Amino acid sequence: MDFDFGRSPQLMTQRVRAMFPWSATTPTEPVGALIRTHRAIHTSAEVQAIRKAYTVAERMHRGQMRKSGEPYITHPVAVAKILAELGMDTTTLVAALLHDTVEDTSYTMPQLRNDFGREVALLVDGVTKFDKVFYGASAEAETIRKMLITAGQDVRVLVVKLADRLHNMRTLDARSTASRARIARATQEVLVPLCDRLGIQALKRELEDTVLWALEPETHAKYVAYVSHRPQWMAYLQSFVAQAEATIKAAKIPARVMARPRHLFSIWKDTAAGGYAEPHDLPRILVLVDGPETECYTALGEIHGRWRPVPGRFKDFIASPKNNLYRSLHTTVVGPNHQQVEVLLRTETMHRNAEYGIAASYRFPVRENGSTAGKAARKTRTDATRAEHLAWLHRVVEWQADAVDPAQFLDSLRCDLTEAQIHVFAGQQRLLLPAGATPVDVAYALGEAVGSRCVAASVNGQLAPLSSLLDDGDRVEIHTAAPGRTAPDGSPIGPAREWLSFVRTPHAQLHITRYLDEQEADAEDEGPLPIGVRVRLGRAAVALALHHRERGLADEEPLVKVAAQLGLPDVDALFIAVADKTIEADDVVTRLIKTVDEFTASSAN
Numbered sequence: 001m002d003f004d005f006g007r008s009p010q011l012m013t014q015r016v017r018a019m020f021p022w023s024a025t026t027p028t029e030p031v032g033a034l035i036r037t038h039r040a041i042h043t044s045a046e047v048q049a050i051r052k053a054y055t056v057a058e059r060m061h062r063g064q065m066r067k068s069g070e071p072y073i074t075h076p077v078a079v080a081k082i083l084a085e086l087g088m089d090t091t092t093l094v095a096a097l098l099h100d101t102v103e104d105t106s107y108t109m110p111q112l113r114n115d116f117g118r119e120v121a122l123l124v125d126g127v128t129k130f131d132k133v134f135y136g137a138s139a140e141a142e143t144i145r146k147m148l149i150t151a152g153q154d155v156r157v158l159v160v161k162l163a164d165r166l167h168n169m170r171t172l173d174a175r176s177t178a179s180r181a182r183i184a185r186a187t188q189e190v191l192v193p194l195c196d197r198l199g200i201q202a203l204k205r206e207l208e209d210t211v212l213w214a215l216e217p218e219t220h221a222k223y224v225a226y227v228s229h230r231p232q233w234m235a236y237l238q239s240f241v242a243q244a245e246a247t248i249k250a251a252k253i254p255a256r257v258m259a260r261p262r263h264l265f266s267i268w269k270d271t272a273a274g275g276y277a278e279p280h281d282l283p284r285i286l287v288l289v290d291g292p293e294t295e296c297y298t299a300l301g302e303i304h305g306r307w308r309p310v311p312g313r314f315k316d317f318i319a320s321p322k323n324n325l326y327r328s329l330h331t332t333v334v335g336p337n338h339q340q341v342e343v344l345l346r347t348e349t350m351h352r353n354a355e356y357g358i359a360a361s362y363r364f365p366v367r368e369n370g371s372t373a374g375k376a377a378r379k380t381r382t383d384a385t386r387a388e389h390l391a392w393l394h395r396v397v398e399w400q401a402d403a404v405d406p407a408q409f410l411d412s413l414r415c416d417l418t419e420a421q422i423h424v425f426a427g428q429q430r431l432l433l434p435a436g437a438t439p440v441d442v443a444y445a446l447g448e449a450v451g452s453r454c455v456a457a458s459v460n461g462q463l464a465p466l467s468s469l470l471d472d473g474d475r476v477e478i479h480t481a482a483p484g485r486t487a488p489d490g491s492p493i494g495p496a497r498e499w500l501s502f503v504r505t506p507h508a509q510l511h512i513t514r515y516l517d518e519q520e521a522d523a524e525d526e527g528p529l530p531i532g533v534r535v536r537l538g539r540a541a542v543a544l545a546l547h548h549r550e551r552g553l554a555d556e557e558p559l560v561k562v563a564a565q566l567g568l569p570d571v572d573a574l575f576i577a578v579a580d581k582t583i584e585a586d587d588v589v590t591r592l593i594k595t596v597d598e599f600t601a602s603s604a605n
Contacts, residue, residue: 028055034077037084041363045090050080051383053097056115060105068174076100076165082163086202088243092156094448099160103128109551117578119154126150126157127164142540144190144413146547151455152397155358155390158194162203165191169210190410193417196393199324199357200364208265216268223264226279233403235417237261239281240335244285244303244343251302253295260286260481282332288351293318296329296345304342310340318350320472323392323421323432329506349464352589358390391432392416395445395507412506422472433470434504440466443478444508451511452494453480467502494519531576540573541585544593551587551596562591 029035031054035047057076064072080096094116101107102124113121129143151157165187172180188211193206195204213220237259245257260269262281271280287303289295296318313332321327328346335341352360395418420435424442431445439457443450456479457464470476481493495512542559557573563574566583577583 006385007493025326031077031080033086034081034093037081038090041084041087042089047090048095049090049094053094053120053571056107057097057101058106059417060101063425064104066174068171068173072100072104075171078167078170079160079163082166083159084205086159086163086200086359088156088359089362092117092123092160092362092543093504095120095156096160096163099122099164122150122154123157126154142543143533144587145406145409148393148396148413151393155198155393156362159200159359160199162191162195162198162200162207166203166207166210167538169207169214172210172214180214187211189414190417193414195322197417198359199326199353200355200359202359203354203355205263205265209263212268219268220264221270223279227261227264227267227279230281233281233283234261236258236266236337236339237285237341240283240341241285243306243336244287247302247306248287248299251298253299255295255299255303256288256600258286258288260284269589277586282340283335284344286351287343287345289345289347292348293327296347299345300329300331300343303331303333307335307341308334320423324357326352342440365382406446412509416506422474424468424470424473425475426478436501437470437504438467438502439470439476440477440499440503441465441475441505441508442470442504443480444503444511446478448511450480451508452515453483454478454495455481455493466499502580512584531572534579535572535575538578538585541578542588544577545585545589548591549593551589551593558595561595562588 022190031050037049038045038047038050054077056074058073061072061076066072066075076097076099079099080093096316098107098112098116098120102109102112109121109125112124117284124148128306131140131531145155147161168183172183175183192204192207193213195207209220211343212223227247241257245255248255248257260411267279267281271278274280287299289299310332313330318329327350328344331343331345332340332456333343346354352364356363383548396413416434421434422437424431424433424437426442426446429446431442433441433445439459440451440454442457443454450566454466457467457468458477458479459470460475494516497516499512500509500516503512514577559571559574563571566574566577568574568577574583574588578585578588
């Protein structure tokens with residue numbers, strides 16, 4: 001049959017849509033807005049995987065509702081949209097759409113891996129929570145531990161988690177007051193510091209503002225009202241921007257100047273820290289230099305030449321970057337009408353990194369144009385920057401293995417994330433340590449063998465007590481005893497208990513505690529560990545073995561069956577046997593997998 005499409009354009013449109021239901025022009029495509037956002041940044045992105053992921057997620061979540069009453073699928077789509085706006089790659093968006101399927105539906109990890117590949121499966125597994133039935137009170141800590149370990153393989157796990165939490169914070173009003181406070185405190189204690197360490201200020205600002213809203217709703221409302229009613233303040237700021245731009249332009253420095261108002265949480269924090277009765281919010285501008293970093297210092301000279309700088313308010317984060325590699329010059333000057341104005345100066349590249357942090361390498365990938373040598377050099381710089389950016393994460397992945405107790409691990413992580421940071425130098429190494437760190441922390445940062453044999457230290461060429469507080473930029477030399485050497489009384493040389501009173505890093509604390517416990521156990525010839533500790537150790541060993549097999553348990557029923565197979569009275573006895581090494585964790589997991597798979601096969605038949 002022939003159709004006269006010239007006389008029936010509507011019919012033609014219907015036929016085309018029927019042939020290409022996922023056409024980018026289809027206004028009803030569920031992920032149309034997501035794809036447009038993604039392609040606005042990554043113009044050549046292949047998006048079929050995004051459409052496939054949405055189809056699977058929508059089918060698996062169908063019938064599930066959020067606390068707000070909305071269909072559950074709106075959540076993964078919103079998380080993916082946040083990541084698309086951030087500039088993350090297609091794989092991350094696919095993982096975001098699927099991130100709750102394994103945890104909340106019948107979709108299994110093997111199915112997901114088969115449908116979307118190992119890369120997406122790794123990201124989804126990294127953000128999938130451990131079951132509270134199996135892990136009990138330690139579920140939250142063990143989930144965070146697993147997430148960080150997985151992030152050591154692929155940092156995008158953390159970026160997905162941050163976007164997930166941001167959308168949950170945006171929709172927190174559907175929760176009870178108690179739930180809002182609990183989620184907000186967890187966000188403030190762990191996820192906001194993680195976001196800061198990753199340098200993603202574009203997400204951190206909104207996370208902090210939503211935390212303030214959840215924990216201090218009246219204070220939040222007060223600052224919203226303040227920000228909404230400051231026309232004179234904004235007029236002054238715009239006038240100062242124009243004057244600063246003219247000053248820098250006259251010096252022939254290519255740059256953009258713009259207003260940079262603070263977000264609500266930042267204003268509230270500065271007000272509280274300064275003890276002010278009313279919101280304390282200095283006008284602030286940003287100077288973006290289009291050129292080498294030396295031009296930032298030239299522009300700074302022009303600003304200081306025009307307006308008097310405020311003593312003690314200059315910070316050089318270009319020469320000494322923050323722990324998240326944030327680089328910028330900060331100064332405060334006395335502007336017109338004796339009003340103090342904060343000025344930030346940085347290059348365009350520094351600004352990208354300040355806004356997007358670790359996500360910048362995905363939003364602004366290494367381009368393929370230019371010579372082979374040029375591309376290789378750019379990739380080397382990008383890889384080196386990312387490695388330096390994630391040095392803290394690798395350190396956490398190392399010491400978490402020594403934190404057997406989940407609560408101890410979570411407490412140590414909170415301290416590690418919230419501490420201010422300093423850089424110290426040991427030989428050719430530059431170490432990032434918490435403020436208040438000591439030479440003993442440096443020794444353990446260089447390795448357990450160095451820490452356990454540390455006997456003295458020099459700071460900036462002078463002998464110093466091991467409890468000395470280090471300053472940013474200090475040079476530290478650790479003096480160690482020869483292996484096997486003993487003290488004058490014949491006792492082995494090693495960590496002293498008083499070290500625990502001054503070391504700051506979790507890595508050092510854990511190694512010292514373990515060494516002292518072993519020494520005391522040897523000296524007192526103690527019997528086996530307490531039953532509760534052995535149960536916890538055995539449970540952790542089985543959980544780790546399951547994780548290595550990329551498996552999980554929905555409940556403890558398979559463990560009960562395995563315990564019975566082995567002639568043990570209950571699950572706790574099974575865990576004790578694993579802790580005592582009478583049964584290997586891998587053998588238990590092999591039996592578990594067989595039990596679960598046989599049950600699944602019989603149910604299918």
